[in-house]
Amino acid sequence: MLKPVVLSGLLATLALPAWAEEAATQVQAAAAPAATLVINKGDNTWLLVASALVILMSIPGLALFYGGLVRAKNMLSVLMQVFTLFCLMTVLWVVYGYSLAFTEGGAFYGSFDKVLLMGVTPDSIAATFSKGVGISELIYVVFQGAFAAITCCLIVGAFAERMKFSALLLFAVIWFTFAYIPMAHMVWYWAGPDAYTDAAAAEAAGATAGYLFQHGALDFAGGTVVHINAAVAGLVGAYMVGKRIGYGRDPMTPHSLTMTMIGGSLLWFGWFGFNAGSALEANGGAALAFANTWAAPAAAALSWTMAEWLMKGRPSLLGAVSGAVSGLVAITPAAGFVGVGGALIIGLLSGVAGLWGVHGLKRLLGADDSLDVFGVHGVCGILGAVLTGVFASPDLGGIGVWDYVTNSVAAEYSILAQVKAQVIGVLVTVLWTGVVSAVAYKLVDMLIGLRVKEDAEREGLDVTSHGEKAYSM
Template identity: 70%
Template sequence: MKNLLVILALFGAVTCTAPAWADEKAADAPPATAMATPTSAAAAEAPAAPAFAMNKADNAWIMVCAALVILMSIPGLALFYGGLVRSKNMLSVLMQVFVTFSMISVLWVVYGYSMAFTEGGSFFGTLDKLFLKGVTPESLGATFSKGVYISELTFVIFQGAFAAITCGLIVGAFAERAKFSAILVFMLIWFTFSYLPMAHMVWYWAGPDAYIDAAAAEAAGKTAGFLFQKGALDFAGGTVVHINAAVAGLVGAFMIGKRVGYGKESMAPHSLTFTMIGASLLWFGWFGFNAGSALEASGGSALAMVNTWVATACAAMSWMLAEWLIKGKPSMLGAASGAVAGLVAITPAAGFVGVMGAIIIGLLAGIVCLWGVNGLKRMLGADDSLDVFGVHGVGGILGAILTGVFCAPSLGGTGVYDYVANAVGDYDMGAQVINQLWGVGTTVVWSGLVSLVAFKVVDMFIGLRVPEEEEREGLDITSHGESAYHI
């Protein structure tokens, strides 16, 4: 009962007071962004432009991509994680992913979208769009091409699906021993103070139509998120999603502690069949994740789709072959883990690198992430149950840095587009790699600090871990009163 009251109090504090915050803003405040709307403040100083209209083909494609990203979470991620735990905890992991997805979806509509994708400061947006105030079927959101727009509502659900799966990724790091109520309260805090500012820092900008000349570009640049201003490239979430979630998971694994019997008892996955199905659904849904991040049904979207396909295949092969050489046998778990590693590593680079760059990133991801879940994990000494940091953290860091390398036009990449010149600009690989390191470092520090505080607060009021006897019996029965299997 105490845990339930804490959850209701925290949730109520957000939802019940939100309308009052909304009323503080003028009723006719200009609609903000889906990246940025045609009426953003940065574009307001620009000369009058023709009427904007939605591109129906692009809009339809991004709606499909949003559904694919949702499929990645439920059932994709849930089954992938569920198969990796012991049978007595299968249902608990399904429940954690499913309910986390549901809760974050609600919070995204209540205040998340507003804080991430409205023009505010360098780290947070504003509360102008609480409960999607002012977002109507007629509201438009910019893409990455001048004069091309999709429905803002489409952008809302597409980005909301990103937020939900990011929070779901975290639960794998401390699976099989965390309190369900503690997980939910932690997610609420972390989503608010880590995911939302990271999304704003990396992805918020005024939109391409604001960049009409050098002066306008300078003014527009000052309204963008902190890491966008730094020039960090993240096509679909290497920093915002993967490194961000992985650091949170690692902090949680340390603070919650190791599972009872860790290192002494067998904790082998109970169903690699489910894990393989989950990995396959993740791969399928990831086409929406990466190709949809182009925000258009364009050649850039097709490039991201092909890169996602081939990098993932390369990583699955390189992980499997490396494991085969080391252990003498290729494993299904290794192939599935390699595929996810490839998906993670190509995410920040998908729309920026050529196919050869994607192949190299994929091959490296399989090998480097294999080390991440073995050598690095032993060095860290944390019980990261489902290797969230070894795959998503290591893979995300690798992909983010290599984006700066293989984005170079000389290596088959797209380069960085100059919206004032309306052409690809000169490319400085060294400078871009430094920009990428800014993104990686900021994400690690920000998520680490927020996670540390959030876990401390939850531990003070609720406690992070179930009692030992409940952990030994299994969370399916002790936390949810149900069982995944009845034999």
């Protein structure tokens, strides 16, 4: 994934180290007057696998995770929403999403140069983080498209069991175009390592990058672009769609925690592609992200379980699975930047933070966020984004920042400066998607209405919206 560069003076540095076994090759590539970008078959193979893993996260992973959490009468509707949104976002990504997100243009959008993937052929090459090393652009398109799809699918959980299917689809098109695409461009678009040949070239290349990229915000695999982005959109939706009939009075317990556990486990499995695939290479960076994606959610599941045990007198499966997801969310922006020790700390903190998000914060906000999208993805996404700036420090076991001009690790790392950049990234994300989401929901409400009729909601969306049932007895 095209990740953020930290700009310091005239030097452009990427927060990813040259791993020992590749150092000699990278130095030689940097010294070459004009390195030729060549596809590495090993990296290509890894990205093919990683892309399939990210797709698995949406269908069936997220669909089953969410489906098990709603009442039986709405199970099929959630499956349908996630499945259809995945398909819709895939098509939009091919038509114009990739072009606007990952071509050179302005600080917030790219251009229409690659609409309908015009010019992207089996021979097209996308840059990685090593000079002269590339991957097939088509698989990069798929990898990034899978990220766009699951981000839109995540929003569904905030207003599950009461929103019109047609309204959801229309909202998703608007939000994808004006919230997801610019966020992806702002955070992840840059010219690639081969553009950083000297100080002047680095300065020129940096000026073409996305807005938050230019400001040095680090987001390895989607803390801002995916989790905070979707969480804020979901929270706004929970307010604007309104509370479920009987909310706070009638029991609305999950109908199948078995399904939720299966879905959550598939999410964790797919998340290895989500995070480790974001290294774009099959190297030490991918191994670090993989290890962190293994350790952080395990720590988070334990901390949530222990805290819940102390609070309620007994541990729950839902709490353990939710804790693991909280840890996955929190480690996402930090996965390739922090050491495993830092990942464990982030995981432990995120388990407690997620528990507070779905209980204490939810009561304070007063919104019917059905499946706690903001409580988990918003709270833990913000926590992980900020802590990335802390634990990326070499003094705390992180990898520091890499200077592509000198091809060496930068001598200085300021935790304060990096945390400031991280906070700016969080604030821009919250404000941008908050405004876009509110406008999008309002437009949809004016055009076709957001919510199903009361009798349809009482009967359940499976039958009233789709004419089917998840279970036939």
